[in-house]
Amino acid sequence: MDRWGLELVRVGAVAPALIRRLRDDLAVCLAHPVWVADFELAPADAFSRDRRQYSAVTILNMLQDPPLTMPHRRVGVTDVDLFLPVFAHVLGSAQLQGQVGVASFHRLRPEFLDDRPNPQVLRLRILKEVLHELGHTFGLVHCQVPWCAMSASLLPEHVDLKDPSFCESCCGRLDVPRDGILSFFLKGDQP
């Protein structure tokens, strides 16, 4: 596999500190280049008046422009609430075996469920959600290993059960080292 990189795109307002730390965390976990795009997308065109949410499908389409050279991947990061036609809400979505994905932290904030705000909890959840959508772009489907980032999660509580890394099988498909999580927790800036 050619060496791939991951481009993060802000979709709507995303705090600069949040996206920078996400970029750094992903680079450690993946051991691949990760950068933030120099443009941002406005999610307004994806808004559904009926659902009062934003269409993940529309945002995935928006993320394909401008074109990005393969084998690089692009994942949008957003604070807006996403839906798919068959789901009341989703934490993210991606093209299976494609190039783009989107991850929302709207429902990942602890305060969404009336917990106290906790930046470190949010940090880990976003990291895992982006890893998950990235995996889909490489053709990975939901994994049966409960701690693997590719296991399914519709709720933040499910995200908390996963590690910010992939199981051996998923790692092989992505060409990422299995010690990503170790590097993440040992790099000093601990969550």
Ligand SMILES: [Zn+2]
């Ligand atoms: Zn999934």
Ligand SMILES: [Zn+2]
């Ligand atoms: Zn797995």
